[in-house]
Amino acid sequence: xxxxxxxxxxxxxxxxxxxxxxxGRRVCEVCGNSYHVDFKPTKVEGVCDGCGxxxxxxxxxxxxxxxxxxxxxxxxxxxxxxxxAKQGKLVTVEGQEEVSETSKLTLKAIEG
Numbered sequence: 001x002x003x004x005x006x007x008x009x010x011x012x013x014x015x016x017x018x019x020x021x022x023x024g025r026r027v028c029e030v031c032g033n034s035y036h037v038d039f040k041p042t043k044v045e046g047v048c049d050g051c052g053x054x055x056x057x058x059x060x061x062x063x064x065x066x067x068x069x070x071x072x073x074x075x076x077x078x079x080x081x082x083x084x085a086k087q088g089k090l091v092t093v094e095g096q097e098e099v100s101e102t103s104k105l106t107l108k109a110i111e112g
Contacts, residue, residue, distance in 0.1 A: 008084040009106055013095035015070050022066045026055040039097075 013021075024037040026046075030053030035042050042049050059065060084090040091109040096102045 005084075005089060007091050007110060008080075008089050009109060010081055010090060010092045011095045011102060011106065012092050017095075018070065019063065019066050022061045023057075023063045025058065025061045027058055028053040028055050030054075 020038070021036070024039070026035045026037065026042070027033070028035075028048035028051060031048060031051040033048050033050045033055075034040075035048075035055055042055060046055055047053075048055055060069075081090055093102065093105045093109050096105065
């Protein structure tokens with residue numbers, strides 16, 4: 001394709017933190033609003049603040065599914081880190097709680 005890769009950015013988040021973040025997500029069955037049991041809870045557990053609909057865990061966010069996805073990542077994707085690290089192209093950014101903070105660190109890593 002004629003593309004030259006200058007840098008590869010890994011946004012690192014510990015598996016335990018990924019499990020907590022994904023397994024805690026909830027969505028409203030009616031309007032689609034999203035919540036998190038720890039970081040953005042509803043005022044009444046299981047009830048959407050916006051429309052009063054029921055909040056549920058998506059199949060993708062169920063703990064067993066998250067563990068399976070992490071296993072697949074470690075088996076099939078993570079080995080690419082070594083490949084790019086050997087070429088001096090891998091840059092690791094520590095994933096933050098706030099997306100905006102992770103974005104700032106990522107931009108800094110790409111520019112630096």
